[in-house]
Amino acid sequence: MHSHEFHPTTLREYDIRGIIGETLGDRDAEAIGRGFGTVVRRAGGKRVVVGYDGRHSSPRLESALVNGLVAAGCEAVRVGCGPTGMLYYAVSELEADGGVMITGSHNPPDYNGFKMMLKDRPFYGADIRELGKAAAIGDWDKGPGSSREEPVLERYVDRLVQDFSGRAFRIGWDAGNGATGEALEMLLKRLPGEHHSLFTTIDGDFPNHHPDPTVEANLADLRQLVAEKKLDFGIAFDGDGDRIGAIDSEGRIVWGDQLLAILAEPVLRELPGSTIIADVKASKVLFDRIAELGGKPLMWKTGHSHIKAKMKEIGSPLAGEMSGHIFFKHRWYGFDDGLYAAVRLIEAVGELGGSLTALKSAMPAILNTPEMRFPCSDERKFEVVREVLARLKAEGADVNDTDGARVTTADGWWLLRASNTQDVLVARAEGPDEAAIERLTAAIDDELAKSGVERIATSH
Numbered sequence: 001m002h003s004h005e006f007h008p009t010t011l012r013e014y015d016i017r018g019i020i021g022e023t024l025g026d027r028d029a030e031a032i033g034r035g036f037g038t039v040v041r042r043a044g045g046k047r048v049v050v051g052y053d054g055r056h057s058s059p060r061l062e063s064a065l066v067n068g069l070v071a072a073g074c075e076a077v078r079v080g081c082g083p084t085g086m087l088y089y090a091v092s093e094l095e096a097d098g099g100v101m102i103t104g105s106h107n108p109p110d111y112n113g114f115k116m117m118l119k120d121r122p123f124y125g126a127d128i129r130e131l132g133k134a135a136a137i138g139d140w141d142k143g144p145g146s147s148r149e150e151p152v153l154e155r156y157v158d159r160l161v162q163d164f165s166g167r168a169f170r171i172g173w174d175a176g177n178g179a180t181g182e183a184l185e186m187l188l189k190r191l192p193g194e195h196h197s198l199f200t201t202i203d204g205d206f207p208n209h210h211p212d213p214t215v216e217a218n219l220a221d222l223r224q225l226v227a228e229k230k231l232d233f234g235i236a237f238d239g240d241g242d243r244i245g246a247i248d249s250e251g252r253i254v255w256g257d258q259l260l261a262i263l264a265e266p267v268l269r270e271l272p273g274s275t276i277i278a279d280v281k282a283s284k285v286l287f288d289r290i291a292e293l294g295g296k297p298l299m300w301k302t303g304h305s306h307i308k309a310k311m312k313e314i315g316s317p318l319a320g321e322m323s324g325h326i327f328f329k330h331r332w333y334g335f336d337d338g339l340y341a342a343v344r345l346i347e348a349v350g351e352l353g354g355s356l357t358a359l360k361s362a363m364p365a366i367l368n369t370p371e372m373r374f375p376c377s378d379e380r381k382f383e384v385v386r387e388v389l390a391r392l393k394a395e396g397a398d399v400n401d402t403d404g405a406r407v408t409t410a411d412g413w414w415l416l417r418a419s420n421t422q423d424v425l426v427a428r429a430e431g432p433d434e435a436a437i438e439r440l441t442a443a444i445d446d447e448l449a450k451s452g453v454e455r456i457a458t459s460h
Contacts, residue, residue, distance in 0.1 A: 033068020045097025073143020213245020
């Protein structure tokens with residue numbers, strides 16, 4: 001292989017992802033190994049850890065990727081099948097110069113992809129575009145590399161509970177046949193309390209339900225389990241285990257920003273005044289709560305790579321996204337890990353009175369719309385956001401432009417931003433009642449109309 005052209009749809013903002021046999025295959029995997037290996041070598045590094053999720057295509061992509069890394073002169077350390085957090089942990093623990101996780105996350109079974117990280121930072125955006133350019137001209141290093149297997153699953157699970165000091169609860173768990181299954185089984189043996197788990201067999205067909213805990217329909221089995229056995233709460237993971245979902249004893253969803261409000265409290269008791277980061281989709285209730293607890297709330301761009309980079313820059317101990325990515329630097333490594341977030345949630349609930357249901361009930365009742373998506377071409381979507389921002393600023397609106405336009409009004413707030421992963425504009429609104437929500441969504445419609453965007457919203 002002297003050069004390689006990637007399918008243009010596969011090189012994305014945070015990762016490389018495509019449909020197996022259509023837009024992504026073994027040759028792409030090998031080229032990613034060559035290209036990423038070259039970046040690591042030129043930065044003076046050599047060791048790259050490789051892990052993969054439970055999809056049927058993952059083992060083949062893994063061996064092709066390793067071939068590419070070896071051809072570029074790297075030392076490939078293969079840690080095997082497990083959650084993304086295990087790979088992130090191995091990069092830290094094995095003092096590697098980089099890591100590659102082969103995962104399709106929560107995409108349908110025929111998808112797969114690659115998440116990359118350098119020793120101390122996420123690899124995304126321009127890094128991924130450069131990888132594509134270098135491959136097209138074959139600008140790759142050659143060298144005698146090597147590969148070895150180093151299973152780390154057991155060590156990783158031990159590390160999850162290394163300084164655990166939580167209470168015993170009765171908890172339901174749903175691995176959704178994703179990559180957390182085996183690690184979860186091991187973790188539950190190490191936790192106090194009574195645990196009931198669902199779908200821990202790793203199966204790339206996802207025979208029970210889709211592994212995305214932010215979609216309500218996917219939590220039906222967990223709700224039933226929690227209700228039947230009268231459990232304290234339930235926890236679910238996405239396909240590769242970097243996101244967490246939770247429900248209380250009544251089956252109510254505890255959303256990503258609500259989880260962050262709970263997790264932040266013990267952290268701020270220990271580190272008063274520290275900055276807690278959440279993405280632009282999070283509730284005003286969360287930012288107010290962080291301030292109330294004596295922390296500094298910071299609103300930042302959506303996307304795990306953006307959040308990790310910002311955390312590193314300002315030394316934040318904890319961050320989270322609406323989608324269920326929770327990032328702990330406090331007592332952990334600064335990356336998003338659903339299993340670790342679950343361990344910390346158990347601790348936090350115990351520390352804050354022992355009932356997730358009571359914590360959920362105490363949260364201010366507020367309405368928000370589901371995420372609305374408006375089809376809009378790749379070139380046009382960022383342009384529309386610029387137009388909207390220009391108009392709002394000219395009107396003197398209270399607007400935050402960290403990531404799109406987040407507008408605060410007497411009714412609450414609304415957000416319009418360009419998706420980094422699809423040709424859509426994404427919007428949502430939050431307010432105290434239906435009437436406020438209607439006024440907020442009318443404002444969104446009005447802005448879209450002024451920029452000539454077809455208002456065919458699909459909720460997600």
